[in-house]
Each structure stands twice: as C-alpha cells, then as structure tokens.
Amino acid sequence: MLRWIYERHSFWGLPCYACGGSDGWHTLFCGWRSNSYIAVACCRKCGAEQFLKRYRRPVSDDGTCLAQWEYDVLCHLSRAGYAPSFLLPTVFRFAAATCALSMQYLRGETMDERMRRAVDRRDLDDCLRVSAMWLRGLHATPPLRDKTGNGPATMLLRLESDCGLLAGRNAVAARALLYMRSCLHRVSSLPVELVPLHGDFKASNLIWTEDGIYGVDIGMRFKNAGVMDAAQFIADVLLNRCSMKAIASEYDTAAVLGVFLEAYDDNSKHKWQITAWWLLYFLLSRWEEDRDGWKPSIIVDRAYVSAVAEVMAFCGRNGFAEAA
Ligand SMILES: [Zn+2]
Secondary structure (H helix, E strand, O other): OHHHHHOOHHHHOOOOOOOOOOOOEEEEEEEEOOOEEEEEEEEOOOOOEEEEEEEOOOEOOOOOEHHHHHHHHHHHHHHHOOOOOOEOOOEEEEEOOOOEEEEOOOOOEEHHHHHHHOOOHHHHHHHHHHHHHHHHHHHOOOOOOOOEOOOHHHHHHHHHHHOHHHHHHOHHHHHHHHHHHHHHHHHHHOOOOEEEOOOOOOHHHEEEEOOEEEEOOOOOOOEEEOHHHHHHHHHHHHHOHHHOOOOOOOOOHHHHHHHHHHHHOOOOHHHHHHHHHHHHHHHHHHHHHHHOOOOOHHHHHHHHHHHHHHHHHHHHHOOOOOOO
C-alpha cells in the first residue's frame, strides 16, 4: 500500500532530475522517519536513481518551507566548496506544494551502524575522528543566515523550567541542573567561536561511503558555539553505548571526548569543561522528551541516570565540579 502511494508522481510532486519526466517511480526502498517520508527511487522513464524526501510537517515554526530550506542549505554549501573530509549529497529538485526534495542517493552505511559494528577501540576512535573532521568542515563554511542562537544563560533558564518535574522526581537530574547553574558563569565567560550549527548532529546523520563521509539533515538555522554540535553527538554516543560492543563494557567519557575534540580542533581543559556542560544540557533535554515517548519510563530513566552520572563523575575527576 505504502509502495503504491510512494510510486505515484503526485505524492512527491518532483520531476526526475535527469530527464525532467513525471511518470512516477520504481521504489527500491521506502519508509518514514519521525518528520519525513523517504524513498530510494528510480525514474520510470529513464531509470535514474535518486533519494526522495517529503516532510510530514510542511513549514517550521517561523514559517519556512522545510524542503526549500534544506534545498537552499545544500546549494549554499556546495557553492562554498568543501574539504575532502566534508562531503554532502548533490541536491536536485524541490517542490514547495508537497514540501519534498530530491537528492543524490548515498550508497553506504550510517555512522551509528558503523560504530555498532566496530570491533575494538581503534575502529571506534576512527569513527569519532572522521565524524569530528566532517563537523569541522561544516563549521568552517559561511553561515546561510546571519542569526545567532541563544547563549548558555537563556538555554539553562529554559531547561530548568522544562525539567522542573524531572528534577523533583530524580535526584541525579536535580544534581546535574544545580551543577550546570553553578558553572554557568565560568562557561559563559570562556571564549567560543560562533559557527553555523548543524542542529541535529548525530551518528545516524553521517553516511560512510567508499568516497568518504557524507552528512545529511543539516539545519544551519543559526550561528552558535560549535561545541554544541560536538556535545549533541557525544551525548548520543553516550546514550547508545550499550549497543556498541567496542565501548559497551568500559565506557570512558574522557577518552571519547578527547579523541573527538582533538580531531575537531582543540583538546584543552577549558574545551572539555564547556563540552561537558553542553553534554549535560543535551542529556537532560532529551531525557524529558524521551519520557514522553513510547519507551517505558523506567527504561528511559535507567539509561539517562547512568549517562548523566557518568558525565558528572567526569566533571568531578577533572576538577570542574564547583557544586559537588
Ligand atoms: Zn528520468
């Protein structure tokens, strides 16, 4: 049923990039994600293969058409030219009426699949390094929009209000929030470089191909501290570490952070402290979101308590623990 709908031209409203035809598609794969429908499809007329994506929600909160924004971001970045470590899919077409776009299909495996498959620390560190280098490439590009996101003080205020219930119920969450408050002054006073943010940087948004590492789903909505993307990525690794056999049994925040930050740019102590602060930020905000999801809250709590406690212990070992 899904396939039948996905193979119709009208569902996507996109002409084939190669021949301009609108005869519909043969789908090799079709599926959906939380915010989009996706397909790997071949044009019925000429056979050209392309990746199709249609947003489920056509406009963002500020009224931008999401497909057009993604199209503009990829065009902008391709004009900026990229380093060999920083690759992007070629974007083909977009259709505002259906909020869909087409781009090059990338044959490869996602970085999170690769990290799960890694047999030892060396393999896993390679994944961390190439991910960090890709991110460095993105952050070196000119921003598409000259808008700066909120700083740590505003973000923490919002987090404290969103996590009020969570902190009331869970001592680890409460301690982490207090700790973040106690370090706010220090974290705000450290110098940061404002860069175009990915906004959803995680291993499943990187694709390992024979040609190199490609990144997808780039937000680039505003500029902010680059370390925020790095911390979001590491928070995701920390939460999924049980499925990664190379680190499942002996996870060490310092080692993961060190390898990533060294490849990104700066492995100094002050970078560690800012990254740890943002790690706590992303863990706490995701914790609250995940509790509203489909997973039983006891399982969600267990994963987050362990991840947050690990980061707090890391801060303590490194002398960052002003509130401890
Ligand atoms: Zn065609």
